Amino acid sequence: xxxAGRPIILAVFPPGEDRTSLHNILGHSDWQLQFTRTLxxxxxxxxxxxxxxxxxxxxxxxxxxxxDILQELQVMSSPPALIVADRLANDAxxxxxxxLGGHDLLTKPFTANEVLYAVTTACHFGEGQRERAACxxx
Numbered sequence: 001x002x003x004a005g006r007p008i009i010l011a012v013f014p015p016g017e018d019r020t021s022l023h024n025i026l027g028h029s030d031w032q033l034q035f036t037r038t039l040x041x042x043x044x045x046x047x048x049x050x051x052x053x054x055x056x057x058x059x060x061x062x063x064x065x066x067x068d069i070l071q072e073l074q075v076m077s078s079p080p081a082l083i084v085a086d087r088l089a090n091d092a093x094x095x096x097x098x099x100l101g102g103h104d105l106l107t108k109p110f111t112a113n114e115v116l117y118a119v120t121t122a123c124h125f126g127e128g129q130r131e132r133a134a135c136x137x138x
Contacts, residue, residue: 007052058086081122
C-alpha cells in the first residue's frame with residue numbers, strides 16, 4: 001500500500017513527560033506524531049492502516065501492556081514495527097520484546113539519538129516487510 005504524506009508514528013503514552021519528550025524529539029521531523037493512551041484508542045488508530053511505527057509504553061494507562069498491542073499487530077497483514085519503552089528496561093525485557101516480535105526496547109527518559117535511530121530503523125524495517133508481503137502476495 002502506498003502511503004500518502006508523512007509516515008505516522010503512533011505513540012501510546014499518557015499525557016505528560018514522555019509525550020512532551022517525544023514531541024520535542026520528533027515534532028520537527030519528517031514523521032507525523034499521533035498519540036493514544038489506551039489499547040482501545042490504539043486499535044482504532046491501527047484500523048486506519050496508515051501507521052508506520054507503534055511506539056508504546058511498557059504498561060498502558062488502561063492496565064494493558066505492550067504485549068496486547070503486539071497481539072493486535074500480529075494479526076495485521078502489513079503490521080507496523082513495535083518499539084517498547086520502559087523505565088525498567090533491561091537485557092531480559094529487551095530479549096523478550098525481540099523474541100516475541102517487537103522491533104526494539106528503549107529506556108526512559110528518552111534520548112533524542114536513541115529515539116531517532118529506533119524510529120528510523122523501524123520505518124525501514126516496516127517498509128521492507130510490506131514490500132516482501134506485496135511481492136509474495138502475487
